Amino acid sequence: MQTNELTPTLEASPLVDAMPTDETSPIIDPISTDEALPAPESITPIPTVSFDDLLRVVHILARSEKFRLLQFVVAELAEYEKEESLTLSGTYEVWSPLDAYDAANALSEYLEAHKGSPDE
Amino acid sequence: MNSTIRFPFTPSTLPPRRGSWLPYVPISLRAGVRVLQSYAMLDTGSALNVLPFDIGLQLGLQWDENKAPLELTGNLANSAAQPLLLICEIKPFPPLELIFAWSRNNVIPIILGQNNFFMNFDVLFSRARDFFEIAPKLVEPI
Numbered sequence: 001m002q003t004n005e006l007t008p009t010l011e012a013s014p015l016v017d018a019m020p021t022d023e024t025s026p027i028i029d030p031i032s033t034d035e036a037l038p039a040p041e042s043i044t045p046i047p048t049v050s051f052d053d054l055l056r057v058v059h060i061l062a063r064s065e066k067f068r069l070l071q072f073v074v075a076e077l078a079e080y081e082k083e084e085s086l087t088l089s090g091t092y093e094v095w096s097p098l099d100a101y102d103a104a105n106a107l108s109e110y111l112e113a114h115k116g117s118p119d120e
Numbered sequence: 121m122n123s124t125i126r127f128p129f130t131p132s133t134l135p136p137r138r139g140s141w142l143p144y145v146p147i148s149l150r151a152g153v154r155v156l157q158s159y160a161m162l163d164t165g166s167a168l169n170v171l172p173f174d175i176g177l178q179l180g181l182q183w184d185e186n187k188a189p190l191e192l193t194g195n196l197a198n199s200a201a202q203p204l205l206l207i208c209e210i211k212p213f214p215p216l217e218l219i220f221a222w223s224r225n226n227v228i229p230i231i232l233g234q235n236n237f238f239m240n241f242d243v244l245f246s247r248a249r250d251f252f253e254i255a256p257k258l259v260e261p262i
Contacts, residue, residue, distance in 0.1 A: 095195050095228045096165035103190040103201070103221055104167040104235040110203035111219040111236060118205040118217055119181060120152035 124255040125212065129247060130159075143245065143252045147230065150207040150215070151179040158230060162243060162252065166233025170196065171204060171220035175230060179206070181222070190221045199225040213256045216240060 049057075058069060097103065129141040143162040148155055149171075156179055170192070176183075181204065190201040204222040209215040219236050232238075244253040 094165075095170070095231060096163050097167050097170065097192045097194055097196055097221070097231075097233070098165050100167045100191070100193045100221075103192055106188065106190055107168050107203050107219045107221060107235055111205060111217070114205050115217065118151065118207050 123212075124244075124253050126251050126253045129250045129252065141247070141250065143243075144229070145210050145232075145254065147232075148209045148211075149175065149179060149230075150209070151176075151181055154178075154180045160230035160232045162237070163231045163233050164238065164243075164245075166231050167193075168233045168235045169218055169220045169237055170201075170228060170231040170233070171206075171222045172226050172228050172230060173222070173224045174226050176204060176222045183222075183224070192221060192223065196223055196225060196228070199223045210241075210254065213241075213254075216256075 058066065061069065127143070127145055130144040131141050144159040145162060146157065147160045148157050150156075156175065158175060184202065187202040190203060191197070192199065192201050201221040201223040204220045205217055206220060207215050208218040218232070218240075240257050242255045242257065246252060
């Protein structure tokens with residue numbers, strides 16, 4: 001793990017100015033592995049973390065951990081968007097008269113001629 | 121009134137648009153004494169407003185064979201269309217005249233496009249945050 005490659009940029013970032021220097025963050029341990037995670041039944045409730053605090057923690061994660069986090073977020077979004085995702089078997093119609101400029105011009109002329117006297 | 125009103129993107133439960141979240145606005149359409157409450161889809165890709173055939177019929181309008189036909193494009197190219205001027209209202213904004221291509225097609229929603237909906241309203245889309253905002257251009261109330 002090339003954690004040290006990221007450290008030069010951390011010092012210059014305002015995001016991490018307020019970060020504790022202790023590398024063993026109580027929220028996320030950057031060097032944790034799946035094997036090190038506690039069994040599900042022993043997990044204690046996760047304390048509430050603000051988005052800004054979360055960003056600070058994410059910022060100091062190792063590159064590989066950021067990729068894992070990215071995979072997790074993408075998987076979460078895929079689940080969330082499942083109902084909206086496109087499928088090969090789906091039919092997706094586009095009704096927009098995209099370039100119907102002649103018709104649009106004809107409507108403009110009709111509007112100009114009938115302004116104030118709408119159809120009934 | 122010239123304030124900005126925020127609307128949510130609306131999930132459609134009907135096939136084939138199931139799962140789509142689209143910018144629908146509640147709209148009232150008036151032709152003579154008849155008023156119809158419906159929903160219209162904002163479509164920046166549409167060159168014009170389009171009205172489904174049944175909506176026009178529900179407003180008591182009759183297809184006028186003497187009107188000059190409009191030639192639409194895309195999926196609507198095979199449907200006859202003719203111009204139709206209606207008084208429309210998107211509350212709380214003042215009513216205004218919107219010009220439609222009245223299409224003999226019933227699969228489409230009411231489409232609000234460039235001519236002349238977007239000529240009369242500023243719209244800010246934020247699909248990522250599931251809302252869009254509409255502010256009318258300053259127009260003389262009818």
